Amino acid sequence: xxxxSITDVRKSFGPVEVLKGVSMQVKRGDVVAIIGxxxxxxxxxxxxxxxxxxxxxxxxxxxxxxxxxGKTDLRTLRRYVGMVFQQFNLFPHxxxxxxxxxxxxxxxxxxxxxxxxxxxxxxxxVGLEGKFDAYPSQLSGGQQQRVAIxxxxxxxxxxxxxxxxxxxxxxxxxxxxxxxxxxxxSEGMTLMLVTxxxxxxxxxxxxxxxxxxxxxxxxxxxxxxxxxxQTPELAQFVSGLN
Amino acid sequence: xxxxxxxxxxxxxLWAARWTVLLSLIAFVSGGxxxxxxxxxxxxxxxxxxxLTAGYIEFFQGTPLLMQLFLFFFGVAxxxxxxxxxxxxxxxxxxxxxxxxxxxxxxxxxxxxxGQWEASSTLAMSYFEQMRYVILPQAARIAVAPxxxxxxxxxxxxxxxxxxxxxxxTKAGTMLNNATFRPFLVYSLVALIYFCLCFPLxxxxxxxxxxxxxxx
Amino acid sequence: xxxxxxxxxxxxxxxxxxxxxxxxxxxxxxxxxxxxxLGTAGxxxxxxxxxxxxxxxxxxxxxxxxxxxIVQLFFVFFGLPALGxxxxxxxxxxLAMVINLGAYSTEIIRAGIEAVPKGHIEAGLSLAMSRWEIxxxxxxxxxxxxxxxxxxSQIIIVMLGSAVVSQISAEDLTYAANFIQSRNFRxxxxxxxxxxxxxxxxxxxxxxxxxxxxxxxxxx
Numbered sequence: 001x002x003x004x005s006i007t008d009v010r011k012s013f014g015p016v017e018v019l020k021g022v023s024m025q026v027k028r029g030d031v032v033a034i035i036g037x038x039x040x041x042x043x044x045x046x047x048x049x050x051x052x053x054x055x056x057x058x059x060x061x062x063x064x065x066x067x068x069x070g071k072t073d074l075r076t077l078r079r080y081v082g083m084v085f086q087q088f089n090l091f092p093h094x095x096x097x098x099x100x101x102x103x104x105x106x107x108x109x110x111x112x113x114x115x116x117x118x119x120x121x122x123x124x125x126v127g128l129e130g131k132f133d134a135y136p137s138q139l140s141g142g143q144q145q146r147v148a149i150x151x152x153x154x155x156x157x158x159x160x161x162x163x164x165x166x167x168x169x170x171x172x173x174x175x176x177x178x179x180x181x182x183x184x185x186s187e188g189m190t191l192m193l194v195t196x197x198x199x200x201x202x203x204x205x206x207x208x209x210x211x212x213x214x215x216x217x218x219x220x221x222x223x224x225x226x227x228x229x230q231t232p233e234l235a236q237f238v239s240g241l242n
Numbered sequence: 243x244x245x246x247x248x249x250x251x252x253x254x255x256l257w258a259a260r261w262t263v264l265l266s267l268i269a270f271v272s273g274g275x276x277x278x279x280x281x282x283x284x285x286x287x288x289x290x291x292x293x294l295t296a297g298y299i300e301f302f303q304g305t306p307l308l309m310q311l312f313l314f315f316f317g318v319a320x321x322x323x324x325x326x327x328x329x330x331x332x333x334x335x336x337x338x339x340x341x342x343x344x345x346x347x348x349x350x351x352x353x354x355x356x357g358q359w360e361a362s363s364t365l366a367m368s369y370f371e372q373m374r375y376v377i378l379p380q381a382a383r384i385a386v387a388p389x390x391x392x393x394x395x396x397x398x399x400x401x402x403x404x405x406x407x408x409x410x411x412t413k414a415g416t417m418l419n420n421a422t423f424r425p426f427l428v429y430s431l432v433a434l435i436y437f438c439l440c441f442p443l444x445x446x447x448x449x450x451x452x453x454x455x456x457x458x
Numbered sequence: 459x460x461x462x463x464x465x466x467x468x469x470x471x472x473x474x475x476x477x478x479x480x481x482x483x484x485x486x487x488x489x490x491x492x493x494x495x496l497g498t499a500g501x502x503x504x505x506x507x508x509x510x511x512x513x514x515x516x517x518x519x520x521x522x523x524x525x526x527x528i529v530q531l532f533f534v535f536f537g538l539p540a541l542g543x544x545x546x547x548x549x550x551x552x553l554a555m556v557i558n559l560g561a562y563s564t565e566i567i568r569a570g571i572e573a574v575p576k577g578h579i580e581a582g583l584s585l586a587m588s589r590w591e592i593x594x595x596x597x598x599x600x601x602x603x604x605x606x607x608x609x610x611s612q613i614i615i616v617m618l619g620s621a622v623v624s625q626i627s628a629e630d631l632t633y634a635a636n637f638i639q640s641r642n643f644r645x646x647x648x649x650x651x652x653x654x655x656x657x658x659x660x661x662x663x664x665x666x667x668x669x670x671x672x673x674x675x676x677x678x
Contacts, residue, residue: 309635
């Protein structure tokens with residue numbers, strides 16, 4: 001039984017069709033790495049899963065909840081689908097701890113004391129104990145992104161979407177973020193990552209999806225795909241990386 | 243009193259509005275000239291000039307325009323010169339406008355990269371040559387939108403000239419109201435005429451600003 | 459004949475000046491709070507509200523920003539009674555001030571809201587927050603942080619503009635100057651002293667507003 005089920009999804013921005021019938025199944029505990037050239041539709045696909053983008057046809061369901069087309073209240077869906085962004089998008093007027101506490105207290109109506117406790121635990125988990133009262137502007141990019149991960153985890157999502165979460169980071173800060181994601185994967189969190197970190201995709205991913213021109217061009221176990229691309233496009237993409 | 247029909251009121255207001263337009267135009271131009279002089283002092287290398295112009299700007303931006311009108315109206319009379327409301331209003335609006343325009347323009351001058359000053363000074367240009375040929379042409383480009391925007395404030399500012407007895411749009415409104423006792427109609431029309439004068443300028447300023455942002 | 463300036467003639471009227479100053483301060487304080495409240499609602503309606511509300515607010519903002527405050531004041535004080543709304547001088551002054559600052563602050567706060575990065579709103583959406591919750595917890599404070607300096611300047615501009623309420627005999631600082639010069643015929647001295655009081659008030663307000671800003675907003 002799939003946790004995330006994507007069937008023949010089509011999406012256009014005006015006259016430009018960016019998703020041309022995408023289908024994909026994600027099981028609980030899967031770590032799906034989505035790779036591809038920019039403009040191949042991978043970020044758009046991710047944003048369709050939690051309803052940040054609408055799509056014209058096809059269907060997406062998460063844990064039995066239908067996405068879009070007014071079938072499910074998006075707020076209900078989003079409580080189960082966490083998202084981490086390329087640009088972190090931390091709220092600059094709140095401290096790291098308050099960023100994490102906001103949705104639990106406002107949306108899930110958790111008591112302040114309890115939310116604070118959870119926030120402290122999550123900060124420790126991402127290696128930022130003691131940064132509760134720091135404002136985002138006082139943190140490095142890597143630290144900000146780790147807070148953003150903790151913020152998404154605070155809602156206890158069943159699946160976490162990561163949209164190029166290391167692309168805006170200085171190279172030396174990439175690993176501290178990837179380590180946190182790797183730890184989440186080892187704990188059995190279902191992850192869908194759009195990424196340019198091929199080594200990470202190969203070593204941590206349980207499934208690799210290569211998107212090309214708005215379609216899933218090739219998918220399978222990461223090691224096999226990297227070692228043995230079946231299509232010239234993937235072969236070229238992989239060779240172009242080195 | 244029944245003679246004061248709608249069209250009579252409107253005609254009288256429109257006739258008075260030309261004084262609003264004229265005072266606005268004259269005050270804007272003379273305010274701009276004085277403002278440019280203040281600007282030269284404000285961004286000069288000479289600390290005393292900077293201090294003096296800063297005080298000037300502080301005074302005219304930090305006191306009510308109405309006070310400035312009163313001060314010119316009664317102050318010039320102290321020298322034994324009888325001033326008409328027209329002259330007092332022109333003087334007050336000129337100085338008030340110059341303070342705001344010079345401050346707006348200072349922001350634009352400071353937006354010109356420091357390297358432009360340095361480059362032009364290595365070409366042995368004097369301060370005035372730097373301003374005239376290098377800095378102001380660049381600053382002017384970004385100054386147009388806020389300057390047009392401020393012209394709306396000048397038009398609205400002329401309404402205060404009514405208080406010292408200059409018969410422009412607002413004063414005409416007050417007089418017509420006293421004659422007709424139809425305040426709702428009269429002040430609606432007065433507001434409408436001001437709106438017709440100001441809104442195109444506001445709109446144009448916003449459009450210029452938008453175009454500049456795109457260009458950047 | 460050379461005119462002798464004599465500021466001493468103002469001293470007997472210090473209590474009149476004090477009362478006028480108090481009125482101007484209270485008028486400014488109340489209309490600041492109410493005006494910014496109105497502006498916040500207006501800006502919220504323009505950015506997060508339904509289309510029709512956005513248009514209605516747009517018309518209000520443009521009407522106020524493109525007409526002189528004195529005409530708005532006369533309209534409220536002389537015009538509204540024709541519709542059956544009778545106001546005292548002070549009430550009319552307060553109402554006109556709130557309406558005026560409401561329009562300007564709507565526009566200022568709206569600019570702040572629009573400057574909040576789209577990603578922050580998406581982050582809020584991804585955390586299952588409603589539009590109202592996003593507006594309330596994510597957007598509003600950020601917007602205020604961004605436009606606080608502009609808002610502060612506008613409050614001072616409105617304070618200076620309030621001198622006009624003397625024209626409907628609301629007993630503010632300018633009214634005090636008018637009163638004094640009608641008694642001692644020292645017009646220049648009275649207006650000069652009161653102009654300086656306004657200047658001091660503007661400088662003091664700037665300091666107070668900056669202090670409040672430091673207190674309320676984190677340094678980011």
